[in-house]
Structure formats: structure tokens, C-alpha cells
Amino acid sequence: MNTIKNKRFLRVMIVVFVVFVMQLKTYAAGISKEEAIKDFVSASVAYKDEDYDKAINLYNKIINGGWESGAIYYNLGNSYFRKGDIGRAILSYERARRLIPADSDLNYNLRYVRSFIGTKVRVPRYNLVYRFIKRLSKEYNQDFLALMMVISFLVMSISFLVATYSKLSHKNVYIIIILVFSLLFFMCFFISMYKLNIEGNLAVVVKKTDARFEPRSDSTVHFKLYPGLEVKILKQEGGWAKIKREDGKRGWLPKDCFERVDLH
């Protein structure tokens, strides 16, 4: 009987796994990698010649062709800033930050370009734990966190096995190792979840617009939004989206006024 139960469990797990794998999209690139690199180089040349329109077109061609890297988004952000498009500059920097969050040039430029936003939104002071997670979430990207989770779990498992089944005398050492790595694991896990929640719904305003009380263009204006401001998308309905500004104010925006940071 036991073996039958085990078999059933195994079967369920395999199905779950297959479903997981099926859910994963297969990403295909529209242009070849060599072409992407070639375009990147010629875009950099265009930027240096102050032909920012050409640079923007080339960078967008690479991205629409299905390739990305932190440097491409970063350079695209610079080009938009030189063109005076604060909203799309910040959008590109935010996209770069998903890939290279700890890049000092990127963070400097993002901070600098943000000072050009038409208004200042007062960010409420959160509690210590939240601030800590937020701070860490800005330092690491999702891949790094996933890798850290895998490694820390591996170390934790091996230590656990060794501590349980070997007749070693220093069991306390293993307990400490397990505690440290499980802490690391859960920290990575929470930060990763937080990032998924935040970044998945993060959008940047690219057009000066008004947030309204209702998803109608004749509705009462609630507050103003300037290009470059970051908002969280709460809900989408037709051509409208309910957003939350950093200071907690909520309102409805037409969809063409902002762009999601996460392209998927």
C-alpha cells in the first residue's frame, strides 16, 4: 500500500513539474546576437556624435529584437535624457536596474535625472524592516537572489544530513551553519517576493497627466503626475489603470501615459 501511495505522490509531483515547465515561456530573439552587438557599437558611435535619435532607434531595435543587457538600457536612458525626455530616461534606467542594480554609474544618473522631475513626491517613512528589505532589494537582482537561494538551501541540506546521520561530535557547529543559511535563504526569498511584487507592477509616467477619481476622462482630477514619476499599477480596466503614487495617493490614469518597467 505504501508503495502505491508513494507512486501516486511521485506522479503528482511530475505533473506539477511539467505544468511549471510548460508555463515557462520560451523566449526567442528576432535578430542574431552578432547583429545586436553591431547595433550596440554603432549606437554608441551615434551617441558620441550627439545623434541621439539614431542612438535611441538602434538601442530600441536591439531590445525589440529580443535582446537586453543593463548597458543597453543604461545607454538608452542617457540618450533619452540628452533628448530631454525625462520620463523615458527614468523608465530605461529602471529597466537597467533590474539587471545591474548595484551599478554606481546607473544609480548616480538615475538620482541626477530624478532631480529634473517637475515635482517632488513626499515618500512616507516606513518602518525599519520594510526599509531594510527595500534597501537590499535595490542592491541585488532576481537572478542573484535565486542563485543565493539555491546555494544556501544546498548548504543547509548538506549540513542537516551530516548533522543527523553522522556520528560527529560537533553538532552545534552544524546547527549554527543551518541557522545562518536558512536565515540567508529566507531573506533572499522575501526580498525576491518583494521585488516580484514591486517590480512586476512598477511603471514610469512618460507624459504629464492628471490622475482622476474614476476611469473616465471627464472625472474629477485628483492629483497631477509628471514624467519620470514612478507609480505602482494596482488594477487595469479598459484603457485605464488604477495606480498608486509613492506617497500613497491612488487614482486612474489613461494607459498611454505610463510604461511598465517589466516588459513581460
Place this chain on the structure above:
Amino acid sequence: MKTLMKYFLHRGDSKIMVIFKGKVWIRLILLFSLTVSLVATSFASNISVTAEVSSNRVTLGSVVQFTISVSGTQNATVPQLSNIDGFDVKYLGPSRRISIINGQYTSSISFVYSLLPLKTGHFKIPPITITVDGGSSYTTNPISIDVVAAGTNSQNSRISSGNNSNTSLQDKLFVKVDVLKHKIYVNEGVPVKIRLFYNLRISDVQYPKLNKSGFSMKDYQQPKQYQQVISGVRYNVVEFDTIVYPLKSGKLNLGPINIDCNILFKQPSTNRFGGFFDDDFFDSFFGSYEKRPITVRSGDVILNVLDLPEKDKPENFSGAVGNFDFDVKVGPNKVRVGDPITLKMKIYGDGNLDAVDFPKVEQNDLFKVYEPTVRREGDTKILEQVLMPRTVKAKEIPAIRFTYFDPNSEEYKTIVKGPFAIDVAKGEGNSLKIVGLPETESSSTPSEQLGKDIIFIKDNIGNLHVRGKHFYKSMWFYFVAIIYIFIWIVLFVLLKKKNRMETDIVYARRLLAPRYASTGLAKAKRYMLAGDDRNFYDSLADTLKGYLGNKFHLKSGEIDYNTIAEKISNNSNLSELMDEIKLLFNEFDAIRYGGESIDSSQMKNTFIKVQKVIDSLERHLK
């Protein structure tokens, strides 16, 4: 009543109408008081304007009070008295008075002025027009006043008034300006002595104010005070000394020089205590002096300023006129290329330091010259400048020449300092960097001006990957995650089992029974192969009994067929097996106690039987 009302309404006073709505006796009282006031008003319409002075004789240096009184009303505009010949006029303020004498109501207002005589003689205060009640004008009577010189008492003043008619305030309070140099060059320091003479009471003397156009001037020294007799009159003197520097040539006017001060006057005719107290001492003691601000002016003071002689004028002359000394210090004189050398110049002397320029040190191939800092310390002007040797060829700082014009000897003089030998060694690697600093950077305050802009684009494409392809979204990550979940489920089960083995003896024995049985069987097989039948049967019997004991949790003594049969009886599948076990038990007993010999085929047969029993028990007992 209504007729009364009509009467008062006819008078045009609406307030009265309201009042007349009370009881009869109150109305009577009000009527009475109204009548009185009406009568009073009719008397008061007798307006008269008079002017008077506190005294018709006044000595120079004291004031006389002039009062214009308006009786019959208080509604009068303040008359403006600006020009009265021979007097300086100051308005002191109005004084109002209301009096009711024997039911007669009088209101009046007085305007009080203080007149300061400016010279002796006979003067007349002209008739003054004053506007009363917003329309009608009244004119005062003219008043004549005699002003006599101080020191003449009232009796002999009449005799001497003719002689002293030209005495004026100017003789009692005046300024004298002395320029103590006659041949004056541009920028030369000219000592000026300003003396204020006075023989009346003054206070709060301010520093003299000069006409400063075309001059610069030093701060005043501490003024001196002393007394001096001029043509038999003793004066108090305040002396101010300063030095002025004419900034251009030609005729320059230093005057008029103004000195502000207050003159103290005795308050006239407020003699409350009689003759005894009419005394300077008491006056000053009780403070009954009036302060009157006055500006004492000097006449024009013309300076004839000469241009500097063009003859022998050196090229590098920068405008220093006076008597100067010049000093230059250089340090350190042993440096590397690119290290700073401080050049310190000092000029001190009695000329106009503001107009003195330091000799310039020119930038050249050998030295880089930074902007100097210049400061003043009293009569000394100090320049500090940083030089930087560009190459080791810089052996000396060239001589520095300072030229000035000495007005005493009327010639140009030049002081030469240097050249200063220096020892320049080869610089270190960073010397280039220092030399390349911007020219304008001041050596004393190197403040950094940071421009702000975005950082330049990246040339390296970095980790180029297919968009959206991330490790955390990849199959591998989920595969690893699921493997982990399996591992942990297995670990959990194993741990639970281990834990039970340690705590649950029944469970542990039952679980370990097949393992012990297999080791027992292996042992028996070894005996069988060796042909040791006694040991073979012993071990085989022990294995079976041990297995059953473990399986049903029995002590070794309790293991016999009946006990086991009891335990198994509830399981119908095992009835056949029970017979087998019974046969085996009997066989073991027979061999153990019978002592008959057994061949190898029987041993093998028994071994297989035991193995079968244990196997089927293991399969069916759970």
C-alpha cells in the same frame, strides 16, 4: 412735548431726539443742561488770537519763547514760521486748555516756539496769519525783540547795544580748518587740522564731515580738547587731526566742512523758585537746559594740487606718493618642479597705501604665477603670491623694483630687492598634474566647483542575453527547486522513522526483524555449507524464533508455537503458514533432542522452508 421735539429737530441735532424719549424729570434736566451748553457755545464763538514772547530782551546765546494763543476754539492749524529775520525757529508743540469760570466755558490752544537769536540787534517778529475753524483767518500783532551780546547785563546793554550790533552766534561757535602743507602732489598725504571753537555750552559734538569728492581720507585720530584765547576772548577748542589724499590734480575744495553738535540753552522764564534759584548751577543741576541741534560750517578750503613731474618718471611707476619702505621675502628657496614658492612683499610708509600698487611678477617659461592676495595691516600693505617653477632651469626669481615719488625731495625713488636665488630639483611624477591646474585657481582658497551632469554611456555591452530569459525564470531553477522539495520530503520521512526506531521498541523490533533474520539465515547457510549440522539447526532455530519474537515483541522464553498461534490466529491467510511453522518447530526439537544424523539434502530443505516462512510472514504481517 411734540412741539419741543419739533423745536430741537429744527435745531438739527438728531441725537437729542433719541434722548427725549425718557421720563419727564429726566427730560427737564436734559433741557436745562442743553440750555447751558448752548449759552456756552455762543460765548465761545468770541475767537481771539494773540502772540507773545517770554521776554522782549534776549542775550545772544539764549533762547526766547514765542507763543501764539488762540482762545475760543481748539480747532486751529499750526502756523508755519520758517523765516523770521535774525532767529532760528523751532516748533515745540501745542498746549490746550479748557476752563469753566462762573459757568463760563473757555477753550484755547497755544502754539509754542523757541527762537534762537543768531545776531545782536533790534528785530521784529512779523504779524502771523493763522487759520481757525477751517476757514476764518486771524492775524497776530507784531512783536519787537532786542538781542544783546552776552555778558552785558540789562542795564548797560542799552548803552552798548549800538557798539555791539554786529555780534553774532558765529563769533561764539565756529570752525577753523588748517592745511599744513602748501605744495601738494596727487596722492600725497596732506595733514589737515580741523578746530571747533566755542564759548557757549555745547554737547554731542560729532566728527567733521568733509566734502569727499576728489579725496580719500584717513580715519580721524582721537580729538584733542584745550582752551585758547583769541583777541582777548577765551574759547574752548576741539581739535580733529586727519590726513587727506587728493586723488586728482587741480583746484580741489575740501570744504564746506560740517560739524554737528547740540547747543544747550537755558529755558527762559520758568522761574518757579524765585531769584535764589535763578542760577546756572541750579539750572544745570535741575537739567532745565534745552538742546538744540546745530550744524557749524566752515568756509571753502581750496587745495591746489599739482601733477607729478613728468621729468625722470620711471616706466614702472604705479602712483605711490609719499615716503615708503619696501621689503620682499621668498621662501622656501629649495623646491622641486611644481612645488609652490611663496613671494611676500611688504610696503609701509606714510603715503596713500590705497593708491599703491605692487610691482607685478610676470608669468614666463620658467615660472607659473598665481593670483596674489593683498591685505592691509595698519600702515603696512602686504602681498602674498605663489610662484611655481616649471623647469629646473629656474635658478632665480628676478629682481623686483618698487618706485615711488618722494614729495619732500621732489624726485622719484626706486627700491630694488633681489634677485633671489632658488634651487629647483626635478619634480615627481605628479608635477605635471599640478602644472596643468587652471590659471584662475587661487592658491589660498582652492574651492572646487563641481558641474553636474549624467555619467557617460557604457562601451561594454555587458551580459547580453535574450530578453526575459532569467535564471530565476528558467527551467533549471524550478528543476532544482523541485529536487530540493523531494530531498526534503525524503529527509523528513527518514528522520521520522529514525526517531521512531529510537523511541518505539515494538516498532523498532518489528522493523529490524527481517534484517536480523537475514543475518541469521546467512550464518546458518555458512554452517550448512560446512556440513556442521548441529550448529546449523541451532542457528536456524534461533533465527526463526528470533524473527518471530521480534515480529510479535516477545521475550525469548515466551516463544513457542502456542503463543505465536494465538498472535497469528486473527489472520486467516496464515493458517497454512502456521502448519509449516509447527512442522519446523517439531523438526528442530526432534533434531536437538533426538541426536540422529542428518544428511545435507534435508538441511537444505529445512533452510528453504525457514526462508519461505520468513518471506511469507514478512509479506503478510504488517
